[in-house]
Amino acid sequence: MQGRCYYCNKELTERTIKRHAKSCSVMKKSIEEKMNYTKGVREQFIISMKDKYNPSLYCIYVSIDAKLQLQHLDKFIRDIWVECCGHLSAFYIDEEIYHDNSDEQYEMNFYLKDVLNVNKKFEYEYDFGSTTYLTLEVVDIIQVPSEFSQMEVIARNNPEEGKLNNSPRDGVCGYIGNKNSEKEYLPGNNNKYKVSNKKRIHNNDAFSDFDDSEQMIENDFLKHYNKFTNSFIHTFFKDTYSFDLEELIKPYPKKEICSLAENIGLKLSYNLNKNQVIEKYIDEYEKNIRNKMNVINDDMYKILLKYIKNNGIISVSDNEAENYADKHAFFMNQGMVFPCLKDRKPILLMPELMQAVVKQCDTLEFRKLMKKNSEIMNIFRGMIKLYGVLCFEDVKGLMKRYDNVEEQILLSILEEGSFYYNNEYYGTIDDDGKIIFVNVEIEDYEEILNDIDNNLDYSMISKDDLISMSNEDYLERSSIGRKFSKEFSSMFLVDKNDAAGTMNMLALDIQYRNSEEILEDIINGIDAKLDKEDEIRVFNIVNKFIKNIPLWKYKGATINEKEGNNKTIESKKEIGRNDPCPCQSGKKYKKCCGRNGNVIQLF
Numbered sequence: 001m002q003g004r005c006y007y008c009n010k011e012l013t014e015r016t017i018k019r020h021a022k023s024c025s026v027m028k029k030s031i032e033e034k035m036n037y038t039k040g041v042r043e044q045f046i047i048s049m050k051d052k053y054n055p056s057l058y059c060i061y062v063s064i065d066a067k068l069q070l071q072h073l074d075k076f077i078r079d080i081w082v083e084c085c086g087h088l089s090a091f092y093i094d095e096e097i098y099h100d101n102s103d104e105q106y107e108m109n110f111y112l113k114d115v116l117n118v119n120k121k122f123e124y125e126y127d128f129g130s131t132t133y134l135t136l137e138v139v140d141i142i143q144v145p146s147e148f149s150q151m152e153v154i155a156r157n158n159p160e161e162g163k164l165n166n167s168p169r170d171g172v173c174g175y176i177g178n179k180n181s182e183k184e185y186l187p188g189n190n191n192k193y194k195v196s197n198k199k200r201i202h203n204n205d206a207f208s209d210f211d212d213s214e215q216m217i218e219n220d221f222l223k224h225y226n227k228f229t230n231s232f233i234h235t236f237f238k239d240t241y242s243f244d245l246e247e248l249i250k251p252y253p254k255k256e257i258c259s260l261a262e263n264i265g266l267k268l269s270y271n272l273n274k275n276q277v278i279e280k281y282i283d284e285y286e287k288n289i290r291n292k293m294n295v296i297n298d299d300m301y302k303i304l305l306k307y308i309k310n311n312g313i314i315s316v317s318d319n320e321a322e323n324y325a326d327k328h329a330f331f332m333n334q335g336m337v338f339p340c341l342k343d344r345k346p347i348l349l350m351p352e353l354m355q356a357v358v359k360q361c362d363t364l365e366f367r368k369l370m371k372k373n374s375e376i377m378n379i380f381r382g383m384i385k386l387y388g389v390l391c392f393e394d395v396k397g398l399m400k401r402y403d404n405v406e407e408q409i410l411l412s413i414l415e416e417g418s419f420y421y422n423n424e425y426y427g428t429i430d431d432d433g434k435i436i437f438v439n440v441e442i443e444d445y446e447e448i449l450n451d452i453d454n455n456l457d458y459s460m461i462s463k464d465d466l467i468s469m470s471n472e473d474y475l476e477r478s479s480i481g482r483k484f485s486k487e488f489s490s491m492f493l494v495d496k497n498d499a500a501g502t503m504n505m506l507a508l509d510i511q512y513r514n515s516e517e518i519l520e521d522i523i524n525g526i527d528a529k530l531d532k533e534d535e536i537r538v539f540n541i542v543n544k545f546i547k548n549i550p551l552w553k554y555k556g557a558t559i560n561e562k563e564g565n566n567k568t569i570e571s572k573k574e575i576g577r578n579d580p581c582p583c584q585s586g587k588k589y590k591k592c593c594g595r596n597g598n599v600i601q602l603f
Helices: 017-023 025-035 070-082 181-185 219-229 232-238 245-249 254-263 274-293 298-309 319-323 325-333 352-361 364-387 392-399 407-420 445-451 463-469 479-492 496-509 515-525 532-546
Strands: 002-005 011-013 041-051 059-065 089-093 096-099 121-126 132-145 151-157 313-315 338-342 345-349 389-391 425-429 435-439
Touching: 002 017, 011 017, 017 041, 017 059, 017 132, 017 151, 025 132, 041 070, 059 070, 059 132, 070 089, 070 121, 070 132, 070 151, 070 181, 151 181, 245 274, 245 338, 245 352, 254 274, 274 352, 298 313, 298 325, 298 352, 298 364, 298 407, 325 407, 364 389, 364 392, 364 407, 364 435, 364 463, 389 392, 389 445, 392 407, 392 435, 407 425, 407 435, 479 496, 479 532, 496 532, 515 532
Parallel strands: none
Antiparallel strands: 002 011, 002 151, 041 059, 041 132, 059 151, 089 096, 089 121, 121 132, 313 345, 338 345, 389 435, 425 435
16 A cells, blocks of 8 residues: 655555654644644544555544544544445444434544543444444554644545545445545644534443343443444333334434335435435335345244244343344344333334234245255355355356356345354455455455465365355364364363364464464474474374365365365374384384484375
8 A cells, every 4th residue: 555644745655654644753843833832732643544354455544632522533534435325333442332423322422532542443334234344543642732733634545546536435335435525634724623512322321220120231242232233222222112113213313214224225315304214114114124035044034033932022131132132133233123122121122014024924935935045145154164255256156056046136145144144254345346255254355365376266065065164163063173173182181162262273374374384383382392202293183184174265275185185184094103104114103204203294
């Protein structure tokens, strides 16, 4: 990434921009000069902002008065980078969520100085349908004169040639950008920003009126729920309890109703007033929900049936609701269930109209459809673990190996899955407008794409094996995983859970590093002193495991397969010290090639 400093115009790189933003001599001189006649001194945060999934492509450094509020930083981000249709937004700071002020809870009225400090890392999301994800960091706190600009751009990446907008939201939703948007924030501007005195309500604060005996939502659960429910969680304390859809959505601000509508494929104009939005939403709700039902799978339907079996209500304190908080939150974002209060206790409620749709769908034909959807989804979940990053065009080709699926149906199933199985993969759109699905274990998918050997074909794997890979514990249950667990547990006297943790760590590590580095770290990281024989044993246990892990850069092939060794690990025999030496000398291994610490490479 190339960028420039807005004070000295120096060209910067990704490696130097952070250091320069903290130490620009021209900026420091400007501050010092104003200090000579200042009426007072205050603190200013220097905050870096980057595209979460393209951190090397877009970045901005902003200097902002520590006594301003989150709403001001939100406005800056909207103006500079993301605003298109007035969507919802939120900051995520220390596992707390701060929604924009459209819901009149004024969570973004918190002062920056009260929620941020130096080196604090946090996140921002705009539009909970076609979401733009940003990562932010407070890189420094500086002393400035009171007359200094309250908010200004310090540095920014250079626009790419051919790009319409220098923004991570380019090409998303209705974003068209404004090339002049940064003028308001150039260094030396005299803009003054008013802080709001509206009462700041935070998610957890809303439950302060509950007695301890009535506080049914534990903090950790609430935080977990918030991450997936956007701003809908606050309706828990609007004291709404009704099975009527209209009564349920009346407390929502117009923006949130439009967002709910968008999540089920219904586009509502922001020019409509709230009553018109509600009317349109209710009129079109059933039709759009039925369309959504056509792409759900067995996992999703089981959750919906739990509401039917419980007369449309799931208690938030229920163990099942807590264990599957993100799954219930998925249905909240779809407007299929709603958070309510019953007898001052929080519940999740399915409106009567939605219950009717679920019941009517419970037919043999629908169950066949769900079974097919489930198979498609599980095949893909296996693919995303096997290949790491997949363009939708490649997914279509790969899926033809196993089933014929209409393109739009396939895309709809995968898009819904990206929200429901959000801990496994997500979808994004690259600079060329291609839809890409990415394994969540990957921090920088472009780095993986650059490493992929495009001379290779995607490795062929059976449908049953792909479906097996969709299971969370597929690695531990595989033959190579069971063998590793048995040998590793035996050697280090650890339980299966510890062995599984090591196994998953190694399987991810080999995606980024070579086997020699990993083996060296393993040996050096063992506290106990190993003799040569034990070193060889550790080497062989780890080596034969990692060389049979499918690698993303090899399009699902293992190191053994890439090296032309297609035999499975299980067919190979570990050489014991007293076994005949494989060099066919007739001597025992320990007396021949295994003497003096020599190691025969088995793989």
